[in-house]
Amino acid sequence: MGIYILRRLLIAVPSLLGISLVLFTVLALAPGDPFEELATNPNVPPEVRMALRASLGLDDPVWQRYLHWLTSMLKGEWGFSFISRIDVDTLIWDRIPVTIAVIGLSQLVALAIALPVGILAAVKPYSWFDRIASTFAFIGFSLPTFFTGILFILFFSIHLGWFPFVFQSEVSATGWAWWVVQFKQSIMPIMVLGLFQAASWMRYVRSSVLDVIRLDYVTTARSKGLTERVVVLKHAVRNALIPVVTLVMLQLPGVFGGAIVTEQIFRVPGIGSLLIDSILRNDTPVIMAVTFVLACLVVLFNLVADILYGWLDPRISYT
C-alpha cells in the first residue's frame, strides 16, 4: 500500500508541473506590464524602473523566470496584495477554512441525498419513484447554481424571512447562539451547492447500481436466500460505488467553480469571493496565488481519488 501511494504521488508531480506551466504561460503571454503603474508615474525615473526589473529577474530568459516563479510559488512566497497591503498567504489562509467548511458540508448533504435516492431508483427502475427522482435530478442539474441561489434568497430570506442573505464573518454571539447564527447563515450556500451536486451524483449512483444489480453474482446472492436488504447493500451497492467514487472525485474541480459562484451570491468570505474581488480590482498577485492554490487542491483530490480507488477495488494491485 505504501509503495502504491508513493507511486501515485510521483505521478501527481508531472500533472502539478503541467498545471503550473499552463498558469505561467497565461501569465507570460498576458499583455500588459506589472510595472505599468510605475511607468505611468512621472516620479519614477526610467533607470530606477530598469534596475527594479533586473532585480526581479524580468529580463531573464523564460525558463529561468519559470523556475524562479515556480520555486517561490511552492515556497508560499506569493507576494504582496496591491489592494489589501498584506501578504497574499495570510489573506488566503484567512479565507480557506470557510470555503473548506462550506464545500465539505455541501458534499455531505449531496451524498446523503444522492446515495439513498439513487439506490432506491435503481432497485426499482422505471417505477414511479424512479421517474420522479430522475426528473428532479434532471431539473436539478439544469438549474445553474447562481439562479438557485437567487431563488433561495427570494423564497427563504425575502418571502419567509427565515435566514439572512448576507454572510457575517464576525459573529458576536457565543455558545449555542453562535451555532444557531452560523447554521442560519450557512444553510443556504450549503444547500445550493449540495442540491446541485446531489442531482448529478444521483444519476451516477443509479446507473452504476443498475449496471451491477443484474450481474450473476447478485442473482447468486439472492438464490442463497439472503434478504433483499443484504443483497442490495452488501453485494450490489458495494461494487457499484467503486466507479462512483472516481466520478465524484473527478467532479471536485467543478465543485470549486460552484463554490466561487455561491460565495459570491451569499457574500461568503471564502477563497472564491476573494478571487472575484481581486479580479474586479486587478490585484494580480492574489489572483495568481488563488488559482494556484485551487489547482493544487484539484491535484490533491485526484490523488485521493486514485488512492481510494486502489483501496476499494481489490483487482487493482498495489505494486
Added chain:
Amino acid sequence: MAGLTRASATPEGGVSSRQASSTSPWAEAWRRFKRHRLAYVSLWILCLLSLVVLLGPLVYKVGINDIDFTARMKGPSVAHPFGTDDLGRDLLARMLYGGRISLAVGVAAMLTGMVIGVVIGAVAGISRGWVDAFLMWLTDLFLSLPQLPLLLLLIFFFREALKSVFGPEIGIFLLIVLVIGGLSWMPVARLVRAQFFSLREKEFVEAARALGASTQRQVMRHILPNALGPVIVAATIAVAAAIISESTLSFLGLGFPPDIPTWGRILNDSRDYLDIAMHWALFPGIAIFITVLTINFVGDGLRDALDPRKVL
C-alpha cells in the same frame, strides 16, 4: 469478466421487422427520437425559443437602452411585458437581445470544443505509441485544470487586448467562445479516441484496409461516420454547458461589458434589488433554466435514439 451479463447492454435483436423496410439511418433515428416524448417536446420549445430570440427584435421594436425614469423597476404590464429595470429599460427587449448572445455563444463554443476534441481524439485514436500517449497526457492535464478560475484568469488577462483589436462586442465574444471551447474539448477527445479504438479493429474497417484504403480514407469514410452518434450527443450537452459558463461569467461581472445585456448580466444587475423587483431576476433566470433544461432533454433523447443497442 466472462459469464457476466451487463444489464444496460441487451441487444436481443430488438429492431426486428422495421429493419427490413429501407429507411435511412437518419430517418430511423428521428423515429426513435420521437418516442422520447419529453425530448420531442423540448425540441419544439427550443426551436420556438430560438425563433423568438432571432425574430423577436424585428417585431418588438423597443430599444434595449431606452431609459425611462418614470417607469423604474415596474412589474410586468402591457407597456412592458417583462417589466423594467432600475433605469426603466424594457426587460423583454433586453432579454431578446441577450438571448441571441447566449445562444450564439453556446453554439459557437460548442463548435470550437467539438472541432478540437474530434481532431485530438481522432489523431490519438488512429496513431499508436507516443503520439497517443502524449495527447492523452494533454487531455488529462486539461481535465485536471480548475475550469472556472482559469476561465476568469484568461478573461481577466486578455480582455483589454482583444477589445482594442476587435472592438468591445466582437472581441469579448471571440474571447469567451475561444476560452469556453478551449476548456471543454477533453471529454469529446476521450470519447472519440475510445470509439476509434474499437472501430478500427472492426471487420468493415479491416476490409477497407485490405482493399488498400489510405489511413485518411479509413478515418474519413469508415471510422468517423460511425463514431458520430456519441459525438452528437456530447455536442448537444456542450451547448447547454457553454450557455451556463457564459451566464456564470456574466453573472460574476466578467463576461460581456455592462452595456450588453446577456441573461447572466441582467441577473447580476438585479441582485441588489431582489426584495423590490423580483421579476427582474426571475425572467432571465427562467430563460436560462428553460434553455438548458430543454437542451439537456434533447441530448437525452438523442442518446437513446442514436444508440443502436437500445431497444425503443
